Amino acid sequence: xxxxxxxxxxxxxxxxxxxxxxxxxxxxxxxxxxxxxxxxxxxxxxxxxxxxxxxxxxxxxxxxxxxxxxxxxxxxxxxxxxxxxxxxxxxxxxxxxxxxxxxxxxxxxxxxxxxxxxxxxxxxxxxxxxxxxxxxxxxxxxxxxxxxxxxxxxxxxxxxxxxxxxxxxxxxxxxxxxxxxxxxxxxxxxxxxxxxxxxxxxxxxxxxxxxxxxxxxxxxxxxxxxxxxxxxxxxxxxxxxxxxxxxxxxxxxxxxxxxx
Numbered sequence: 651x652x653x654x655x656x657x658x659x660x661x662x663x664x665x666x667x668x669x670x671x672x673x674x675x676x677x678x679x680x681x682x683x684x685x686x687x688x689x690x691x692x693x694x695x696x697x698x699x700x701x702x703x704x705x706x707x708x709x710x711x712x713x714x715x716x717x718x719x720x721x722x723x724x725x726x727x728x729x730x731x732x733x734x735x736x737x738x739x740x741x742x743x744x745x746x747x748x749x750x751x752x753x754x755x756x757x758x759x760x761x762x763x764x765x766x767x768x769x770x771x772x773x774x775x776x777x778x779x780x781x782x783x784x785x786x787x788x789x790x791x792x793x794x795x796x797x798x799x800x801x802x803x804x805x806x807x808x809x810x811x812x813x814x815x816x817x818x819x820x821x822x823x824x825x826x827x828x829x830x831x832x833x834x835x836x837x838x839x840x841x842x843x844x845x846x847x848x849x850x851x852x853x854x855x856x857x858x859x860x861x862x863x864x865x866x867x868x869x870x871x872x873x874x875x876x877x878x879x880x881x882x883x884x885x886x887x888x889x890x891x892x893x894x895x896x897x898x899x900x901x902x903x904x905x906x907x908x909x910x
Contacts, residue, residue: 657714658738660722661910665735669702674721676836677708677761678908682901683840684765685716689847691766695828696745699761699836700753705729707753709746711739720910729754744803751809752816752832759832761839769850770829779823782866783856786849789888790842792874795819799826820888821846837890840897845888 663671677699684690684697698709708724710716726734731746745764752762773780779796780787797815800808816822820842822830829850831842856863878888901908 657718658723660720660737662722662735667702670726671721673699673702673836674708674724675909677724678719678721679898679901680761680763680836680840681710681716681719682905682908683897684763684843686901686904687844687847689765689767689843690716694742695765696742696749697761697763697839698745698749698753700759701726705753705757706734707749709741709749711737712742712745713739717905720908722910747803747806747809748812748830751812752830754809755813755816756818756832758834760834761836762830762832763839763843764828764830765843765847766828767847767850769854770823770847771827772854773850774823774825774827774829779825780846780849781853781863782871783863784849784852784866786845786852788866788871788874789878790821790846790849791871792878793818793820795822797822797824799824833887833890835887835890837894838887839890841888841890841893 666674677697680697693713693715696710698707700707706726706728708726710719711723711725714723723739725737725739725741727741727746728734729750731741731750733741748764749762752759780790780794782788782791795816797812800811816832820831820833822832824830829843829846831839831846833839833842881889
């Protein structure tokens with residue numbers, strides 16, 4: 651194996667606070683869970699997490715597959731996109747634009763997860779967007795926004811429009827582009843994406859059947875937040891802390907090494 655095909659080994663645990671290290675471990679796990687579910691797009695798309703107690707955030711090293719990412723390889727940047735620690739890796743410029751926009755406007759958001767899944771893009775390309783066809787869609791529609799496609803997100807002037815479109819929502823569909831979740835924790839952002847992705851998969855499958863579709867009644871949609879609180883035993887977020895330990899156990903069996 652040539653040097654070009656090997657990963658740079660990094661170990662920065664002793665250089666960061668315990669809180670930042672835990673955020674790094676959870677974020678690296680989130681990247682690998684996305685890969686494990688088959689939602690990754692080679693080296694593209696991105697997940698970010700705030701460094702606790704700061705406005706800085708962690709994002710993937712551009713060039714690594716999601717199943718390769720470790721806690722030490724994550725790149726720490728500020729809201730202006732400056733790297734705050736030495737790293738052999740650059741970051742995805744489109745990732746910076748999207749994630750800095752959300753973190754700048756939403757101090758309540760600890761994690762932003764953006765994907766280009768086939769089912770997600772398929773639904774994003776539909777004029778009506780996500781339809782109320784499944785229990786999964788019920789949870790998403792309680793807090794869903796849309797941001798129209800402006801091409802690859804390389805222009806910083808798009809940030810203000812993305813921020814305005816997102817508002818206080820936790821879910822966003824980017825037409826012709828993909829999916830995004832924004833929650834206070836990494837576990838909630840992942841569970842939110844699992845729910846959104848599953849809702850999109852179900853919609854595409856239901857439409858492929860060719861029959862008349864049954865929409866969830868509006869009065870049930872209106873009670874979605876109370877239902878989430880009842881199921882997940884929390885009045886805020888998605889209750890991601892419930893399945894997160896089990897997800898990590900599965901990851902430890904199938905793709906260990908993220909906590910390095």
